[in-house]
Amino acid sequence: MRSVLLRYLYHDGAPQAAFPMRVVEDDGDRVVAWLAPDTEIMYWALPGGADPRSLPLDARFSAPLTTARRRWQGGGVLRAVPLDEPFQVVHFWNEKGDFAGWYINLEAPKHRAGDRIDSVDWHLDLWISPDREPTWKDIDEAEAALAAGHITRDELATAWRQGNDIIHNLADWPAPIGDWRSFTPPPRWEPLPLPSDWAS
Template sequence: MRDTIFGRAFTEWPQRVVVDRGDELRVLLTPGTEGVGPQLWIRSMREGDPGARGRLLEAYARREWEMGAWVWQRTTRLAIMYADRYFAIAPMWDEHGEFLWWYVNFQLPFTRTADGVDTSDLHLDLIVEPDLSYHWKDEDEYALAIRLGLVPEQWQRAIEGARDEALDLVTRRAGPFGEDWRAVPG
């Protein structure tokens, strides 16, 4: 799975396909998986540098970023991606297999390639707790991405609709929010 921007990858992660329904794809990412990502992001993860995220968005806007190796750590993530929705829903578990939360990543609908699938992270996230309470994450990053021209107006309109759609699923406990996630899928 790759995240791309301006036709260039900014993350690449090998993942195991758990379910492929054509327009819905479920892929599993487990601790220890080796992938690549932007060096500024890797540095922010290692050093806890909050300013690195803004510098990374600026690097994307300039189309100048360097990639580095990264090993996925601590959590197991099952990304439920859609070919027709501007978000993915990712149930996540800790290193002991305990369900943590759903991570709703706003992104482009996935497209299939010869090597796997491509999408693009749109810099806005929603964390939904097991009790279905929720909070928005990275709204400041999303606003900066808009200002830098990384999220065109057409995508912004789609994201507004996707925000409503995701919250509707949470409220109705529908889709992945109505499934039992106590155990990590095998």
């Protein structure tokens, strides 16, 4: 089974995060991929390796930011990534295997080169429960990122617009990304290694 590396970049092009995943479906417009539990990933970090969310919100984006190695915690997740759209959808299941909800990551339309998919995270997120109740997430963090120049006003406006468009069309959800609530990965799908050239 083919793999893909989903990466997030800071606005200056420096790497922010990287997730090696197994491709479930790829139709050229949308990639659906599985991130296994305990996968080695790269994730945004302070220079000493600490999580930026350990800082107060008003200091979170004023310190230099880099990336550091982590392990994906909790259960595996399925990511549906529409390449030309300003969002992706992360599917979560609970410990019993019951579908827990959709996490909408609002982000830049993707740039794809081979098995690499790059985007920029806009920090504003949306949670949709299994019964299609929406909840905005990380509003304060998105505003802090805007104030510090990590996202632009136009990007944040696009994030709000896209999130509201999803909310206003929840009667048809999850038609735009496919219904993956019953997905189960094959048992042989162990965590993929992080490529040595993940940053290039």
